[in-house]
Amino acid sequence: MKFRSLIIKNIFRNKSRSILAIIGIAIGAAAILGLGLVTDSLASSTQQALTTGAADFSVLPSSFGGHGSGGGFGGGSGGGFGGSSAFNGSSGATFVSAGQTIDQSTLNSIQQMPGVETAAGVLRSATELNGTTQPLTLLGIDSQDLSLDDVQITNGSAFTSSNQIILGSTAATGLNKTIGDQLTFDNQTFIVVGIYETGDFMSDRGAILSLSTLQNLTNTTGVSQILVKASNGTSPTSLSSQITQNYTNLTTSTSLSGFNRMNNGIQIIESGSWAITLIALLVAGVMVVATMMKSVSDRTREIGVLKAVGWNKRRILALIIGESMILASIATVIGLIIGVGAVEVLISSHILNGIHIALSLNLVLEAVGVALFLGIVGGIYPAYRASRLAPTEALRYE
Amino acid sequence: MSNENIVKIENLIKRYDQAGVIALDGINLEIKKGEFVSIMGPSGSGKSTLLNMIGALDQADEGSIQVSGQNLMEKKDFSSFRSKEIGFIFQLHNLIPNLTASENVQIPMLQTNNSDEEMVKRATELLGSVNLGNRVDQVPTKLSGGERQRIAIARALVNHPSIILADEPTGALDSKMGDIILELLREIHEKENMTLILVTHEEYVAKKADRIISMMDGKITSENCTL
Numbered sequence A: 001m002k003f004r005s006l007i008i009k010n011i012f013r014n015k016s017r018s019i020l021a022i023i024g025i026a027i028g029a030a031a032i033l034g035l036g037l038v039t040d041s042l043a044s045s046t047q048q049a050l051t052t053g054a055a056d057f058s059v060l061p062s063s064f065g066g067h068g069s070g071g072g073f074g075g076g077s078g079g080g081f082g083g084s085s086a087f088n089g090s091s092g093a094t095f096v097s098a099g100q101t102i103d104q105s106t107l108n109s110i111q112q113m114p115g116v117e118t119a120a121g122v123l124r125s126a127t128e129l130n131g132t133t134q135p136l137t138l139l140g141i142d143s144q145d146l147s148l149d150d151v152q153i154t155n156g157s158a159f160t161s162s163n164q165i166i167l168g169s170t171a172a173t174g175l176n177k178t179i180g181d182q183l184t185f186d187n188q189t190f191i192v193v194g195i196y197e198t199g200d201f202m203s204d205r206g207a208i209l210s211l212s213t214l215q216n217l218t219n220t221t222g223v224s225q226i227l228v229k230a231s232n233g234t235s236p237t238s239l240s241s242q243i244t245q246n247y248t249n250l251t252t253s254t255s256l257s258g259f260n261r262m263n264n265g266i267q268i269i270e271s272g273s274w275a276i277t278l279i280a281l282l283v284a285g286v287m288v289v290a291t292m293m294k295s296v297s298d299r300t301r302e303i304g305v306l307k308a309v310g311w312n313k314r315r316i317l318a319l320i321i322g323e324s325m326i327l328a329s330i331a332t333v334i335g336l337i338i339g340v341g342a343v344e345v346l347i348s349s350h351i352l353n354g355i356h357i358a359l360s361l362n363l364v365l366e367a368v369g370v371a372l373f374l375g376i377v378g379g380i381y382p383a384y385r386a387s388r389l390a391p392t393e394a395l396r397y398e
Numbered sequence B: 001m002s003n004e005n006i007v008k009i010e011n012l013i014k015r016y017d018q019a020g021v022i023a024l025d026g027i028n029l030e031i032k033k034g035e036f037v038s039i040m041g042p043s044g045s046g047k048s049t050l051l052n053m054i055g056a057l058d059q060a061d062e063g064s065i066q067v068s069g070q071n072l073m074e075k076k077d078f079s080s081f082r083s084k085e086i087g088f089i090f091q092l093h094n095l096i097p098n099l100t101a102s103e104n105v106q107i108p109m110l111q112t113n114n115s116d117e118e119m120v121k122r123a124t125e126l127l128g129s130v131n132l133g134n135r136v137d138q139v140p141t142k143l144s145g146g147e148r149q150r151i152a153i154a155r156a157l158v159n160h161p162s163i164i165l166a167d168e169p170t171g172a173l174d175s176k177m178g179d180i181i182l183e184l185l186r187e188i189h190e191k192e193n194m195t196l197i198l199v200t201h202e203e204y205v206a207k208k209a210d211r212i213i214s215m216m217d218g219k220i221t222s223e224n225c226t227l
Helices: A003-011 A015-051 A104-112 A143-149 A169-175 A211-217 A236-246 A257-298 A300-308 A313-348 A361-388 A391-396 B047-054 B079-085 B101-111 B116-129 B145-157 B175-192
Strands: A057-061 A086-088 A094-096 A116-128 A135-140 A152-156 A164-168 A182-185 A188-197 A207-209 A225-230 A250-253 B005-016 B021-032 B036-040 B062-067 B086-089 B163-167 B195-200 B211-216 B219-225
Touching: A003 A313, A003 B101, A015 A257, A015 A313, A015 A361, A057 A236, A104 A116, A104 A225, A116 A143, A116 A211, A135 A211, A143 A225, A164 A169, A169 A188, A225 A236, A236 A250, A257 A300, A257 A313, A257 A361, A300 A313, A300 A391, A300 B079, A300 B086, A313 A361, B005 B047, B005 B195, B021 B047, B021 B195, B021 B219, B036 B047, B047 B062, B047 B163, B047 B195, B079 B086, B079 B101, B086 B145, B101 B116, B101 B145, B116 B145, B145 B163, B145 B175, B163 B175, B175 B195
Parallel strands: A135 A207, A164 A188, B036 B195, B036 B211, B086 B163, B163 B195
Antiparallel strands: A057 A225, A057 A250, A086 A094, A094 A116, A116 A135, A116 A225, A152 A188, A164 A207, A182 A188, B005 B021, B005 B062, B211 B219
């Protein structure tokens, strides 16, 4: 007979006691995995929702002209446009320039940089609608890059030709325009094909058209800023630093406040999750200790016999801790299945809508590690007590 | 039996502090290697305490005790001594209920370096010698009291001890089964030339030994040769 066979046989000697211990540890493991899975998935889904498509940072001329309102379109805190200079457009209308621009060759060069997934040029300007003094902020960007600027089309579609335009929701309400209506400025008429929202008040007061169209209207060849999204595996921070090193006339800007708020929220969720997990662990730990103490107490006489036949303290310790570890291992597997299963059930029953499950190896290892640790620690005290039993007293135990 | 002492006890005193009782009061005793000795006396006479001292299950407060050439007053860890030198047989067989007869016999061997195959072979051989060759894979709950005690005897012999200590080995058996067990113990003692020390409160059991040591109130009152 092998020593490990004795350990396994001892575990199944009192099935109800062992099942109770397994349930206790399994609850701990399931809590760690289930709650960890929910918080990790929540964090991942929230992060994904907030960053999908959006640019990581924007590139601006370092001597960014003007001192505009600073609102501007999303995709970086350095939005806004310079309000200091005005000029006549191609048809004589007055446009407000975006100040200093970045030339096309620089844009092309940044697009080619390793680590850059997308780099989109954006031109900002403003004008007045024909026959009114109503100001309208304009943004020129290619339609496929709209998501980089957090533009969500809520009605209609994006522009596909140079005579099409999309209006911010605030502007559409203010101008009383809807899909199919016309908008005239610079003596050119544009058809409104979509209404958008960015969540930014200033941005939603403007209109967006294609970059080339706005460049033609403003007689500009460059762009006001470049929205950059780093490729997977590339740190936006290091990419940003690399750009400012390579192009000394450019600067970069990142809006971190939103991420900080998100991170704070996730940290609160994680703290709550840990608090619940710790309570579950405490319950599981007490159950393991109680189970193993009862097991040792029930076998006091037997431990006395084992000592009488020559077993040393180390072997007694190994026996009790071994039993505890095997219980913990079985419980861990059950706990992992329960944890993942419970989350899957919650997702399939639409209780956790919009959360994509994000099971990571780290989380599994964490749950396994904690449950095994619990098993070992829970077994140490009873094992120590057993190993210290005086053989004569143990043999007298009824 | 040789002339060499396997147990030598001088002025051994054991007190139980809590109750203020002197369990062993100046015991002097010599037991020869290969001898069959019974220690007889009423409950509380100190006979089991003396057996526990010889088996290193307990330690004395004063005096000296040498067993198999080892001074037990100087030792701190007795597990190796018990594993190699002593085989215990208790009144209640104290077998592990969910293990088979063979596995119960192998328990003391887990502390040694024997292989799995060697352990199984030794256990089977011993169970055969106590007439349980056909009960090797039975669990104790399915065996009679006598059969269980025979497994306990096989377990006591498994590590080739030099001394067998039997504490009331027939106390939980009827007289017929008790006689069978005593006869078996005598056979093993003679065959293996092992020292056998038996504790009992029954005279007819004590008379099976070569020498009877009588105890009362922690003292040896007489030593009689039965041969």
